[in-house]
Structure formats: C-alpha cells, structure tokens
Amino acid sequence: MNALELADKLEDKDRLWNVDENLMIKTCAMLRQQALEIQALHQILGYEGVAVGQDYLDECVAELRKAQ
Numbered sequence: 001m002n003a004l005e006l007a008d009k010l011e012d013k014d015r016l017w018n019v020d021e022n023l024m025i026k027t028c029a030m031l032r033q034q035a036l037e038i039q040a041l042h043q044i045l046g047y048e049g050v051a052v053g054q055d056y057l058d059e060c061v062a063e064l065r066k067a068q
Contacts, residue, residue, distance in 0.1 A: 003035035037061055 007028040041057050 003031040003038070007031040007035075034061055034065075037064075 010024060010031075011028055038054075038057050038061055041060065042052075045052050
C-alpha cells in the first residue's frame with residue numbers, strides 16, 4: 001500500500017472511527033504530500049539514470065522530515 005492508498009482508506013474509515021476530523025484531514029494531506037515528494041524523487045533519480053527502491057526512498061523522505 002502506498003501513501004495515496006492509505007490516505008484514501010483513512011478518509012473512507014473516518015466516518016466509522018471516533019477521531020478528530022481536523023487531525024484526519026491533516027494526516028491525509030500529509031500522506032498525499034509525501035507521496036508527491038516520493039514521486040518527484042523517483043523522477044529526479046530516473047533523469048539521472050539511477051534506479052532506487054521504494055524502501056530506500058521512503059527512508060530518505062523520513063530523514064528529511066526529521067531534519068525539518
């Protein structure tokens with residue numbers, strides 16, 4: 001499952017869970033933003049001729065988030 005699929009599932013489940021709606025909206029937005037960042041990294045690396053696995057890119061994004 002990727003970040004976009006997870007965001008979609010969370011939005012679908014939101015009605016069934018007793019959660020803060022604002023938190024759910026922010027969480028889904030964050031997941032979608034991360035998915036876009038990962039996609040951009042794939043494209044940049046592809047232009048450079050570098051093939052990198054999704055797990056490695058996920059770790060890189062996580063490290064960037066920690067640094068922020």
